[in-house]
Amino acid sequence: MHDKTSDTAFFFPKGEARPPTIPCTICGRQFGSKSISIHIPQCLEKWRRENEALPQSLRQPEPKPPEPILTESGEVDVEATQELFWQAHLQQLVPCPHCSRTFFPDRLDKHVTSCLSKS
Ligand SMILES: [Zn+2]
Numbered sequence: 001m002h003d004k005t006s007d008t009a010f011f012f013p014k015g016e017a018r019p020p021t022i023p024c025t026i027c028g029r030q031f032g033s034k035s036i037s038i039h040i041p042q043c044l045e046k047w048r049r050e051n052e053a054l055p056q057s058l059r060q061p062e063p064k065p066p067e068p069i070l071t072e073s074g075e076v077d078v079e080a081t082q083e084l085f086w087q088a089h090l091q092q093l094v095p096c097p098h099c100s101r102t103f104f105p106d107r108l109d110k111h112v113t114s115c116l117s118k119s
């Protein structure tokens with residue numbers, strides 16, 4: 001079974017209207033402008049728990065999610081925040097040492113195992 005979220009195939013297609021959602025910089029899931037600020041602290045908590053469960057050598061530095069950008073009226077500026085969060089999220093991707101494809105840190109392990117068994 002091919003798991004679409006295991007690679008970077010869900011880059012926003014160029015020239016197409018983006019959905020009015022903001023990617024979580026930690027897990028990459030998309031959220032509405034209202035739910036993103038609720039989700040991020042929860043996601044960070046989960047990230048900390050998972051990271052602490054890893055052996056010392058595999059632990060990652062804690063991500064620092066950026067703050068949503070607000071418009072003058074105090075609403076979340078979806079477009080600007082989308083871009084900012086997406087770029088922040090991309091920086092979290094880790095390249096596979098064998099094929100150089102990039103993966104989310106929590107998926108790299110699984111990929112490297114299958115990547116090695118193929119070569
Ligand atoms: Zn998340």
Ligand SMILES: [Zn+2]
Pocket residue numbers: 096097098099100101111112115
């Ligand atoms: Zn690989």
